[in-house]
Each structure stands twice: as C-alpha cells, then as structure tokens.
Amino acid sequence: MGLMNGSNNDEYVRLLGAWPSPFVLRTRIALNLKRVPYEYLEEEDTLNSESVLNYNPVHKQIPILIHGNKPIRESLNIVMYVDETWLSGPPILPSDPFDRAVARFWDVYIDEHCFTSINGVAVAKDEEERKAAIGKLEQCMALLEETFQECSKGRGFFGGDNIGFIDIGFGSMLGPLKVLEQLTGVKFIHSENTPGLFRWADRFYAHEAVKPVMPDIEKLVEFARLKFNTSIFK
Numbered sequence: 486m487g488l489m490n491g492s493n494n495d496e497y498v499r500l501l502g503a504w505p506s507p508f509v510l511r512t513r514i515a516l517n518l519k520r521v522p523y524e525y526l527e528e529e530d531t532l533n534s535e536s537v538l539n540y541n542p543v544h545k546q547i548p549i550l551i552h553g554n555k556p557i558r559e560s561l562n563i564v565m566y567v568d569e570t571w572l573s574g575p576p577i578l579p580s581d582p583f584d585r586a587v588a589r590f591w592d593v594y595i596d597e598h599c600f601t602s603i604n605g606v607a608v609a610k611d612e613e614e615r616k617a618a619i620g621k622l623e624q625c626m627a628l629l630e631e632t633f634q635e636c637s638k639g640r641g642f643f644g645g646d647n648i649g650f651i652d653i654g655f656g657s658m659l660g661p662l663k664v665l666e667q668l669t670g671v672k673f674i675h676s677e678n679t680p681g682l683f684r685w686a687d688r689f690y691a692h693e694a695v696k697p698v699m700p701d702i703e704k705l706v707e708f709a710r711l712k713f714n715t716s717i718f719k
Contacts, residue, residue, distance in 0.1 A: 495553040498523035507657035508560035515567040517694035519574040592654035599625040
C-alpha cells in the first residue's frame with residue numbers, strides 16, 4: 486500500500502515491520518481487509534532500530550502499528566485493534582463471545598505450538614531433533630485440519646465465507662511452512678492428509694487482501710538458508 490494522504494495526524498497509520506516476518510504479515514492482511522491506508526516502514530535491523538526501541542522498548546520487536554502517535558504492539562493484539570477500530574471491510578473476529586474465545590484460543594495455539602515447531606525444525610542440532618520437531622508439526626497440522634472442519638462449517642475459511650482471525654493467524658505461517666517443505670522434502674499440508682487445509686491454503690493465497698503482501702517463497706528460502714543452520718536440511 487502507498488502512503489496515507491491527509492493532514493489529520495490522529496488518523497495517520499504507520500506499520501514498522503520486516504518483510505520475512507509472519508507476524509508483520511498478519512498486520513498487513515488485517516489492514517488490507519479493512520481497507521485502511523497506511524505507510525509501511527521496513528526495519529532491516531530491528532535490534533538497533535531507533536524507531537523500534539522508541540515504540541516498543543520492552544520487547545524491542547516488530548510489528549508495531551502506530552495510529553496517530555499511539556503504538557500498538559504484538560501481532561494478535563494489533564489484529565484485534567484493527568478489527569475494533571475500523572468498521573470498513575468484513576469483521577475479523579466473530580461477534581459471538583464464545584466463537585471469539587475459540588478463535589483467540591486457536592491463534593494462541595498456532596503461535597505456541599505450530600510456530601514453535603517450525604522454528605524447532607529450523608534450529609534442530611541433529612537428525613533426531615529434526616524428526617521430533619517434524620512430528621510435532623505434523624500433529625499440529627492434523628489438529629488444525631479438524632479445527633478447520635469444525636470452524637468453517639463447510640465454507641471456504643476458518644472464519645466462514647471470508648478470512649477471519651484464525652485464517653490470519655495460521656495463514657501467516659504458510660510461507661515458513663512452504664520453506665520447510667522445500668528444505669526438508671516433507672509435505673505438511675497435503676491433499677490426502679489435510680484436504681481441508683490444502684484447499685483452504687489456495688483460497689487464502691488468492692485472496693485480494695493476502696496476495697499483494699505474501700512474501701515470495703524462493704526469497705524466503707534464501708533468507709532461511711542464511712539465517713539458520715541448514716546442514717540438517719535435504
């Protein structure tokens with residue numbers, strides 16, 4: 486997206502991020518869904534970025550959404566803020582309190598188990614560690630396949646007819662998953678083992694709020710090769 490025009494500084498929206506980050510991707514998808522104009526600021530060295538240290542001195546992490554002069558931190562928190570602040574575009578979280586609680590539960594699960602397992606494969610010190618991390622990640626995919634069947638109720642997305650909170654939370658991990666598939670030769674989302682997720686992933690990638698901001702997989706693969714110990718990869 487381009488720069489936001491206008492003189493009302495209270496409504497000026499900026500996003501501090503880095504292109505490989507799945508957590509930054511969540512924020513960009515949410516803003517696109519809500520059709521919010523914003524300025525995207527790429528932070529190449531987040532640990533030494535004056536802006537990141539200024540707006541997030543506690544965790545020193547991205548993404549950071551700045552609405553006017555107010556910083557909002559942590560990706561899931563930002564997505565909820567975007568949903569509650571802008572009424573344009575479809576709702577991201579369900580209106581029913583129980584369904585909202587379910588959606589929040591699964592996004593926390595995705596971060597605590599799926600993303601942790603993705604990282605576990607990438608940083609594994611030997612073949613035994615790698616296989617254990619792959620096994621945990623496969624269990625995550627099996628459970629999310631069941632969750633998709635329950636939450637989608639036969640429709641296209643976890644959120645129903647449109648992208649919702651779980652879609653954004655899990656969809657942001659598709660890039661890292663595809664990187665692992667290329668580097669390990671293991672298919673984590675497959676038409677036979679996870680048919681619902683397999684079809685969902687194609688719909689997610691093609692969505693107008695996702696397609697313009699989804700990182701290129703080959704670029705992500707090269708980034709992973711530089712960042713992680715790839716001696717364990719095929």
